[in-house]
């Protein structure tokens with residue numbers, strides 16, 4: 001069942017997503033070789049609670065951390081750990097915040113200095129594909145139009161692997177609502193998009209093949225070929241002519257650009273032009 005949101009509910013979702021963005025931005029400022037992903041996760045928990053939110057992911061189906069932090073061959077749902085970040089790592093931070101009865105959900109991928117051009121290109125193309133999907137998230141289109149746009153840009157244009165096992169989703173009072181929003185599919189297929197539908201669009205794109213497996217921790221999704229993967233996610237509200245993007249990368253990109261331990265090449269401004 002798809003749950004349509006009223007104006008006030010959309011504003012609450014925007015607020016939860018602002019905390020998500022500021023949390024990821026806070027972590028972006030901490031990224032450097034030597035920091036552990038566990039340190040990042042606990043900083044996220046403190047930051048979210050200091051802003052009146054609850055980490056959406058914590059205890060979700062038993063998920064044991066505040067955030068998902070996925071490094072290199074980890075695609076999504078990575079467990080924060082005692083592993084120290086290293087030069088050249090690709091690190092994806094996925095964060096959810098629950099406040100005023102509504103969830104926000106967004107993710108962003110970063111490159112630690114030393115990352116190769118192939119990694120930076122994967123990040124740029126994945127981010128571009130997110131916006132290509134969002135462009136299609138308008139009333140009258142279908143979920144398949146969003147899915148097709150992401151797949152077209154990443155798989156057909158650039159030869160990357162689109163993960164099939166995990167998909168984007170409706171979002172609201174629950175972290176995961178109907179409909180599912182895959183990153184692969186056919187134009188004109190699937191649920192019709194209507195104003196007030198709130199969905200999380202989240203391309204999970206592998207540099208190599210699409211195949212993934214679950215780590216022995218039962219959560220972390222990794223690429224079978226061991227090559228890196230990128231993940232960007234926005235929560236958006238479908239509207240008539242243009243989707244309303246409820247999450248934001250603005251503070252994240254500012255923190256990314258200001259952190260000399262990161263390679264920052266492709267801002268939204270660059271991918272959208």
Ligand code: MF3
Nearest residue numbers: 056057060063068077094105
């Ligand atoms: N953004 C992811 C998703 O929407 C993260 C949730 S996984 C969790 O599916 F289990 F950790 F919550």
Ligand code: CO
Nearest residue numbers: 105200202233
């Ligand atoms: Co999500």
